[in-house]
Amino acid sequence: MSVREAVPLTVEHFSDVASLERDLGTRHGCVPILLPDGMPAWLVLGNAEMREALSHPGLVRGVSAANEKLMPYLTLANSDFPLSRHLLFADQPDHGRMKESVKKAFTRSQVEKLRPWMTDFTHGLIDEIVERGEADFIPAVALPLPIAVISEVLGVEEDRRADFEARAAVITGVNTSANGADIAAAGEWFDAFAGELLAARRVEPRDDVMTTMAEAVDDGRMTEREARSNAFLFLSAGFETTVNLLANGLLALLRHREQLRLFREDRSRDATLRGLEEMLRYDSAVSGITYRFAADDLQLAGVSIPKGDHVAICLPTANHDERAVSCPARFDVRRETNPHLSFGHSTHYCIGAPLARLEGEVAFRVTVDRLADLELAVPEEELTWKPSFTVHRLSRLPVRFRPGARRAPGEGRS
DSSP: OOOEGGOEEEOOGOOHHHHHHHHHHHHSSSEEEEETTEEEEEESSHHHHHHHHHHHHTTTTGGSOGGGGGGGTTTTTTSTTOOOOOOOOOOOOHHHHHHHHHGGGGGGGHHHHHHHHHHHHHHHHHTTTTTTTTTEHHIIIIHHHHHHHHHHHHOHHHHHGGHHHHHHHHHSOTTTOHHHHHHHHHHHHHHHHHHHHHHHHHHHHOOHHHHHHHHHHHTSSSOOOHHHHHHHHHHHHHHHHHHHHHHHHHHHHHHOOHHHHHHHHHHHHHHHHHHHHHHHHHOOOOOOOEEEEEESSSSEEOOOOOOTTTTEHHHHHHHHHHTTTTTTTTTOTSSOOOOOOOTOOOGGOOOTHHHHHHHHHHHHHHHHHHSTTTTSSSSGGGOOBOOSSSSSSOOEEEEEEEOOOHHHOOOOOO
């Protein structure tokens, strides 16, 4: 790809389909661009095109297939980064081997066991704010719930959770001003932290994912580095995307008062799940998917991609593709057909999707049911977003509501 042909993009392009279409001249296909960090790439646009890219056998995650000129941009996937050997950057057969070792912990049936605890925990978060009549939803609910859930699943003690949250913000791209030294330092901390957890579980096994991975290492089904890398992946990316789902989803409801009313009035699980899928589609937690490389010269969306080139994906263009979604600009919590790709597609479909869906179902139901007259507490134009082209994260979400009562001890948590 000639850099001269590439269109330079900003962070904002990845969450604004209209501006992206205007500046690229198309909403579908595959076009040469420069990512906001300067990395040259081919950007895939559209639902069908994204499905093709995510299932293309010639596009691989391993950086060994990348053109040498891309190496300065591949900090998190480079072999020098201690935690790069996880599911997200693995190709077959390594991907399948690692996934097989941990997939049981993320099945729907296993995740469903967390529902009573998760519901009670969410009610506790609402109890902390319900009498005040106002709160910033992100630190009040959207952050602590996913951190508690992924920590519970992996087995992270409560007093360590704030540490990993701060370092995950550097790693996952919430703060794109982070330099290489910051990322390296965060990676070293995660590496040591994951090693401590694995060692502790060998001494004292528990019913958690760290114990499962420690056993997989001892049985030869996973290497120590793979186990540490996957712990980092689950802890950082696992909580980050769910924080964004909760904040972006609530904002969509607050922006569309009639849809909020419909969601509040129909408390059936089917209605809640339909609303959740629409929130996932309408404002995806992930905006850009990077780190796919052409293993050889190939054709993608009718375009010739040279061997070693980088292929990126703009997820909102798939979820707002008028060829796949009827009236995609309309937010509709009753939408029946919803072919969104917010959890990906094919081999790398998100292993944590059942867990994220349960968190969304519980959090939105409890929040909307208990906070009467819920609305934005600031003008919409005052809301700002973290500077990232990989995730779409609100800086803050101030809300107000009619003050209510805390739940009495022992009162039902349904």
